[in-house]
Amino acid sequence: MRRRHLALGALLLVVLSLVMLFHGVSRGDAQPASTPPPVPVVTGRVEQRDVAHWRSGVGTVQSLQSAVLRPQVDGVLTEVLFEEGQKVSKGQLLARIDDRAIRADLGGAQAAVVRDRATLDAARSDLARLQQLSTDQLVSRQMLEQQAATVQQLQATGHGNQAAVDAAQVQLSYTRILAPMDGRIGLRQVDPGNLVRATDTQGLVTVQQTDPISVVFALPQDALPQLRQALASGEVAVQALDRDGGLLLAEGRLQVIDNQVEETSGTVRLRARFANADDRLWPGQLVSVRVRTGQSTGALVVPAAAIQRGVDGSFVYRVLGDGSVEVLPVTVGEAENGQVAVQGELRVGDVIVRDGQSRLRPGVVVAEAAAAAVPAAKGGAAP
Numbered sequence: 001m002r003r004r005h006l007a008l009g010a011l012l013l014v015v016l017s018l019v020m021l022f023h024g025v026s027r028g029d030a031q032p033a034s035t036p037p038p039v040p041v042v043t044g045r046v047e048q049r050d051v052a053h054w055r056s057g058v059g060t061v062q063s064l065q066s067a068v069l070r071p072q073v074d075g076v077l078t079e080v081l082f083e084e085g086q087k088v089s090k091g092q093l094l095a096r097i098d099d100r101a102i103r104a105d106l107g108g109a110q111a112a113v114v115r116d117r118a119t120l121d122a123a124r125s126d127l128a129r130l131q132q133l134s135t136d137q138l139v140s141r142q143m144l145e146q147q148a149a150t151v152q153q154l155q156a157t158g159h160g161n162q163a164a165v166d167a168a169q170v171q172l173s174y175t176r177i178l179a180p181m182d183g184r185i186g187l188r189q190v191d192p193g194n195l196v197r198a199t200d201t202q203g204l205v206t207v208q209q210t211d212p213i214s215v216v217f218a219l220p221q222d223a224l225p226q227l228r229q230a231l232a233s234g235e236v237a238v239q240a241l242d243r244d245g246g247l248l249l250a251e252g253r254l255q256v257i258d259n260q261v262e263e264t265s266g267t268v269r270l271r272a273r274f275a276n277a278d279d280r281l282w283p284g285q286l287v288s289v290r291v292r293t294g295q296s297t298g299a300l301v302v303p304a305a306a307i308q309r310g311v312d313g314s315f316v317y318r319v320l321g322d323g324s325v326e327v328l329p330v331t332v333g334e335a336e337n338g339q340v341a342v343q344g345e346l347r348v349g350d351v352i353v354r355d356g357q358s359r360l361r362p363g364v365v366v367a368e369a370a371a372a373a374v375p376a377a378k379g380g381a382a383p
Contacts, residue, residue, distance in 0.1 A: 038367035041356035043319060044303045048348045051301060051334045051341045053226070053294040056245070059217025061285040063208035064273070065181050070203040071097060071196040072174040077204070080192050088179040088207065095204060097196065099175035106168035113165055116158040123151045183209040208283050213276040214255065215240055217289045218267040226293040227257060227270070237292040238272040240281060245288040250274040250281055254291060296334060299341040306354040307332060307340055317353040318346070323365045325353060 071077075075097040082094045127147045134144050186206040190196060196204070215238075219227070230236045236254035241247060252274035261268050272289065274281055281287070306316050307330070314332050317325040333341035346352070353360065356369065 038323060038365045039356065039359050040369040041353045041360070041366045042369050043351050043366075044306060044354040046346045046348055046350040046352060047301050047339075048298055049301055049339070051296045051299045051336050051339070052292050053296065053334050054290045054336070055219055055223050055226070055293050057217045057219045057289050057291075058243075059215040059240075059272075059287055059289045061240075061281045061283055061287060062214050062216050062271075063183070063210065063283045064212060064214050065183070065209040066283075067180045067207050068203040069094065069177055069180075069205050069207065070198075070200060071177070072198050073097060073102065073171055074197045075099070075101075075175065075195070077190055077192050077194050077196050080188065082185050082188075082205070084185060084187055084205075087184050087210075088182070090179055090181050092179040093176060094179055094185075095177040097175040097177070099172055102168060102171045102175060106165065106172055109161060109164040109168050112161040113158065116154060116161050120151065120154040120158055123147065123154050127151050177204065179207055181207060181209050182211075183207045210279060210281075210283065211276040212252075212273050213281050213283070215252075215272050215274065215281070215287060215289060216269060217272070218262070218265070218269050219291065221261045221266050221268055223291075223293065224257070224261070224268055227254070227268075227291065230254075230293050231257065238274075239290040240272070240274060241288040241290065243286055243288060249287060250276060296341055299333065300343070300346055300348065301339040301341050302330075302346070302352055303354040304335060304338050304340045306352045307342075308357055316342075316344075316346070317357055317360050319351040319353065319366060323367065324363050325360055325366055327362050 077095060078098050079096040080094070081096070082088060082092075088094065127144075127150075130144050130147050134141070184207070186208065188205050189202050190204050227236070231254060238252050238254050239248060240250045240252065242249060252272050255271045255273045258269040258271075270291070272291075302316060308315050308317070313329055315327050315329045318328050319325055328345050330342040330344035330346065333343065335341070353366065356366075360366070
């Protein structure tokens with residue numbers, strides 16, 4: 001009997017375990033499926049601000065003034081008083097040419113002027129005496145007229161010799177080569193000791209004005225009405241950037257619009273002027289140029305990264321109150337400082353997604369990436 005009781009108890013335990021296991025599996029199958037976690041994103045807000053209109057092009061830096069210094073007299077280059085690449089001031093002495101022969105010619109011409117002046121003074125005195133004697137009819141009229149003609153002849157000779165003095169002084173001034181403007185010296189083409197001539201075409205050196213400096217660039221002809229209107233309203237801001245368009249080199253203003261459109265390219269050339277005290281712009285340098293042609297007042301703007309492009313055009317993801325997202329088509333306008341002007345159903349203060357759009361679909365629930373990372377850090381495990 002005892003063995004029977006033990007066998008019956010063991011059987012009951014097995015049956016009870018099977019029943020409990022069956023109920024546990026059934027309850028597990030009845031649990032609903034788990035909800036997917038929110039997609040982490042970075043959001044921004046729709047703002048309202050003024051947005052400037054910019055047109056971009058490529059230009060070349062050009063000096064406002066440039067001069068090739070050539071000798072104007074023949075002679076030996078005796079001195080070079082500049083260093084290549086240095087800045088010079090207008091009127092600064094840069095080089096000297098041997099002037100001994102010209103000084104000798106100048107001395108002879110000056111001596112002739114002094115001689116002519118003395119001869120003329122004597123002739124005038126004789127004429128005065130003859131005029132006094134003619135009143136008493138002691139000299140003939142012919143003698144008086146001859147002396148007057150002699151005075152006039154000596155006056156003409158004196159003027160001619162004075163002109164020779166002036167010409168010699170001009171030639172002497174050419175032996176001192178001066179800077180014609182404030183600017184920067186280029187590479188020297190002739191060394192001291194060489195014979196230079198007025199007929200030389202190469203020149204001694206080039207001087208270019210670098211402050212202020214200009215940039216010549218071209219824009220499509222359809223920008224011409226906006227440019228003319230902006231220029232008529234006042235100063236037009238222009239920015240010069242490096243060739244990649246990422247580094248701002250200088251800010252200036254539009255100076256002039258060319259008087260014709262290039263027929264072959266359909267573009268119009270423009271010149272902008274920049275202060276260049278730090279020499280960030282260099283003659284001949286290629287730069288990117290941005291011209292401000294107008295402004296949109298009170299435009300709705302979103303971060304440029306929030307704009308997505310699809311088959312039907314541009315759109316953004318707007319975050320609703322329950323955390324889900326919806327797709328809103330937008331029309332993209334001007335861009336400035338990472339912000340883009342848009343038109344559509346957006347309102348000021350709307351929350352839009354600006355990073356993490358690759359996993360989004362309409363209705364997907366999202367959470368701010370920074371906020372979603374906080375619980376994971378506290379729990380000590382990765383999300």
